[in-house]
Amino acid sequence: MPKLGNTVDECIVARWCKRTGDAVAAGDVVAEIETDKATFEVTAPVGGTLLATYFEEGALVPVFTKLFVIGEPGEVVEGRREESAASPAISQAPMKAEPVPVRPVKPVVAARSGAFSPRARRFAREHNFRPDAVNGSGPGGRVLEQDLRQLFDSGSAVSKVRERIARRMRESLASTAQYTLHGSADASGLVAVRARLKNDPRWSAVNVNDLVTFCAIEALLEVPSLNAEFADGRIRQHAEVHLGFACDTPRGLLVPVVKSADSLCLDELSARMKDLAAQAVAGTILPDDLAGATFTISNLGALGIEWFTPLLNPPQVAILGVGAIQLKPARRDGRIEFLDTIGLSLTCDHQVIDGAPGARFLQVVTRHIENVESLCGV
DSSP states (O other), X not given: OOXXXXXXXXXXXXXXXXXXXXXXXXXXXXXXXXXXXXXXXXEOXXXXXXXXXXXXXXXXXXXXXXXXXXXXXXXXXXXXXXXXXXXXXXXXXXXXXXXXXXXXXXOOOSSOGGGBOHHHHHHHHHTTOOOSOOOOOSGGGOBOHHHHHHHHHHXXXXXXXXXXXXXXXXXXXXXXXXXXXXXXXXXXHHHHHHHHHTXXXXXXXXXXXXXXXXXXXXXXXXXXXXXXXXXXXXXXXXXXXXXXXXXXXXXXXXXXXXXXXXGSOHXXXXXXXXXXXXXXXXXXXXXGGGSOOSEEEEEOGGGTOOOOOOOOOTTBOEEEEEEEEEEEEEEETTEEEEEEEEEEXXXXXXXXXXXXXXXXXXXXXXXXXXTHHHHHTO
């Protein structure tokens, strides 16, 4: 079992793509495994015959534990598993060839891979969708892509990633004292800067979300009390900003993390966010790139949402929600003017951040947004 980053200690065997006795070539996908964030493929390091698999689908397996053996037909595999790379949690005593007991996990595969058509297998992999049961409409009961698509669209099954997201949200609400402050900022500068940058080859990829994120990072440097974590009764304030940003993917909500985001200039920040978002959507992002955030931003403005209540990602103590840009009336020098405004929603943990400090941070973010051109130097 590969170690997919420093934060991963165990993975689920989601699906065996090859069965005992199958011929495999180097590079063939032998199994799919899941972390709590994404799905990955384990490929054959050499060609030969799959002689043994040591865990059932759905088993939770420590990293560095041997998953399978490839060799020549008829080769004896007895006693091979203890040769796997050592881990402090794995005994070095002689072991039998049958599977090691592991903590039980509900199986996540509807049927053996042979019961799925190739297009159905691809749909299941791309959508991380493996229902407990599905009736196949193909010859011999084979599951077709349309069978999975209909079940997926009906919402009658919940993916493992979806279950984990729900569990984290419940834990977030149960372990924190959350409150949300709503405000807005004059977005005229954002609109003007974006219009100018899109015609410059260097800056054309920079969008409004990148500009707001850059402003929020600068605000965290000015008000570092929100760039913190609260765990085991202790507050840990961070000097560097490791910026998490909510990303909608086919597998559910993921939060990629831009490490040391405060050290990046605007175009570097924009490029890094887009690269991580693309990996998250494709399902290739590494677990280490989904961990370690000290502050998170969630932007629903593209969906027309003006204000909302973002939920904290403990142990973080704050998260900023960004809404849509809307034309609204405002009083200026005794006159009513219509201005482009952007909605901002800040959720804090009252155990660490009181209302007034939270409001002051929102004021700083607003000030930076309204002076974005001079702040970014573009």
